[in-house]
Amino acid sequence: MSAPAFEAFLAHLYVDATTRARFLVDPTGEAERAGLSSDECQTLSRFDWVGLELAARSFDRKRQQTLHRAGRRLGLWRRVTRRFRRIMGTAAQEGSP
Amino acid sequence: MAAAAVAAAAAAGAAADVEDELLKDRVGIGWRPALAAAILSSLDRVDVVEIIADDLFDVSNTELRAVRTLAAQVPCVLHGISLGLASAVPVEALRLDRMARVVEAVQPDFWSEHLAFVRGGGIEIGHLAAPPRTDATVDGAARNLERARSVVGVAPLVENIATLIEPPGSIYDEGTWIQKVLLASGTGLLLDLHNLHANATNFRFDPMQFLAQVPFDRVTAIHLAGGKWIAGSIGERRLLDDHLHDVPEPVYQLLTEAGARAERPLTVILERDGAYPPFDRLLAQLDRAREALAIGRACAAERQAA
Numbered sequence A: 001m002s003a004p005a006f007e008a009f010l011a012h013l014y015v016d017a018t019t020r021a022r023f024l025v026d027p028t029g030e031a032e033r034a035g036l037s038s039d040e041c042q043t044l045s046r047f048d049w050v051g052l053e054l055a056a057r058s059f060d061r062k063r064q065q066t067l068h069r070a071g072r073r074l075g076l077w078r079r080v081t082r083r084f085r086r087i088m089g090t091a092a093q094e095g096s097p
Numbered sequence B: 001m002a003a004a005a006v007a008a009a010a011a012a013g014a015a016a017d018v019e020d021e022l023l024k025d026r027v028g029i030g031w032r033p034a035l036a037a038a039i040l041s042s043l044d045r046v047d048v049v050e051i052i053a054d055d056l057f058d059v060s061n062t063e064l065r066a067v068r069t070l071a072a073q074v075p076c077v078l079h080g081i082s083l084g085l086a087s088a089v090p091v092e093a094l095r096l097d098r099m100a101r102v103v104e105a106v107q108p109d110f111w112s113e114h115l116a117f118v119r120g121g122g123i124e125i126g127h128l129a130a131p132p133r134t135d136a137t138v139d140g141a142a143r144n145l146e147r148a149r150s151v152v153g154v155a156p157l158v159e160n161i162a163t164l165i166e167p168p169g170s171i172y173d174e175g176t177w178i179q180k181v182l183l184a185s186g187t188g189l190l191l192d193l194h195n196l197h198a199n200a201t202n203f204r205f206d207p208m209q210f211l212a213q214v215p216f217d218r219v220t221a222i223h224l225a226g227g228k229w230i231a232g233s234i235g236e237r238r239l240l241d242d243h244l245h246d247v248p249e250p251v252y253q254l255l256t257e258a259g260a261r262a263e264r265p266l267t268v269i270l271e272r273d274g275a276y277p278p279f280d281r282l283l284a285q286l287d288r289a290r291e292a293l294a295i296g297r298a299c300a301a302e303r304q305a306a
Helices: A003-015 A016-023 A027-033 A040-044 A049-073 A076-093 B003-024 B031-039 B061-073 B093-106 B135-152 B173-184 B193-202 B207-213 B249-261 B280-303
Strands: B025-031 B049-052 B074-081 B112-113 B119-122 B123-129 B156-157 B190-191 B219-224 B228-231 B237-240 B267-270
Touching: A003 A016, A003 A049, A003 B119, A003 B123, A003 B135, A016 A027, A016 A040, A016 A049, A027 A040, A049 B123, A049 B228, A049 B237, B025 B280, B031 B280, B049 B219, B061 B074, B061 B093, B074 B093, B135 B173, B156 B173, B156 B219, B173 B207, B190 B193, B193 B207, B193 B219, B193 B237, B193 B249, B207 B249, B219 B249, B249 B280, B267 B280
Parallel strands: B025 B049, B025 B267, B049 B074, B074 B112, B112 B156, B156 B190, B190 B219, B219 B267
Antiparallel strands: B119 B123, B228 B237
16 A cells, blocks of 8 residues: 555545545545545545535645735744733833842 | 752752653643633633644744744644644645744654644645555555654654544554554654544444554643534434533543653643633533543552552
């Protein structure tokens, strides 16, 4: 079994709606087209179809969130540093240890 | 002579205090931009802060020094989310180099990552996916963890992940697979109790039996979080670990059990990624965690005394 190829197949399944739709109709055929061995195709006979739908939806949502998160990351620590200095400055003025 | 004796006693006392601190359980929270001000104003109630390492990959050296300043005021740990170590595919050197830079700059108490794969065939999945639980991924994870140790200087703790799908192609159950990875790699475990609760709920196994399999001499960190039910198109519901809800009571019960079993001090982190309640409610969850952990520790002490 080529584990990297199997992982690649799963990644496509989780991310690509077209691949998923073809897999739902013909799981073995789609797996064979992806280059999986007959043993690997066999392991897909007991498949968690409910989980596939929910996982794909969740992964899609996370990909969208990651795009937004990347934009907010810049400048984050500059803002934190300024806030931290203000708090430590206030504490020093009040005589806190 | 008297002065030297006093100084030596003071130094010994200080060293003992440090050692006592290192032997204590700690409860803290994940660092998030929206919570930063509240966390900084509540350091008397937050023992430790967990920073997402990936947020620091692209920051300047100046900004990394700012994080180091924070780490000097409150114990910090780092948590990676994108290495994809539990894979038969070797982790990319560039990604490990970026992690090494951040670990070197921040000097955290420890760093952690997930037992997940996040990409394959040139595709980024976008989040943590449970790999097929096979010997190939056990071996792959062990190799990647050794590479991580070599590049970063210290291996990460590895975290059990939540999954909405029973990993295709698996031959081991989750507990067995995790044990094999820990044995093969020699690393420690960050035990995420909401991930355990979600998986046990979704795939109908007993989380207490799972905990009975965990090598607790390897567990030094714990995650707590909350989630919600989601439904598919044919109606079956599954529990999603979304980090947007309060920690549910069953997870505190698992924390008590973990506290009774853990042989080493624990760093417990509350993960909250959004839908933030008033910060006092998050602090109350930290206090609840302390209470649950203390009950577990007391049970263990009673058993030992008996």
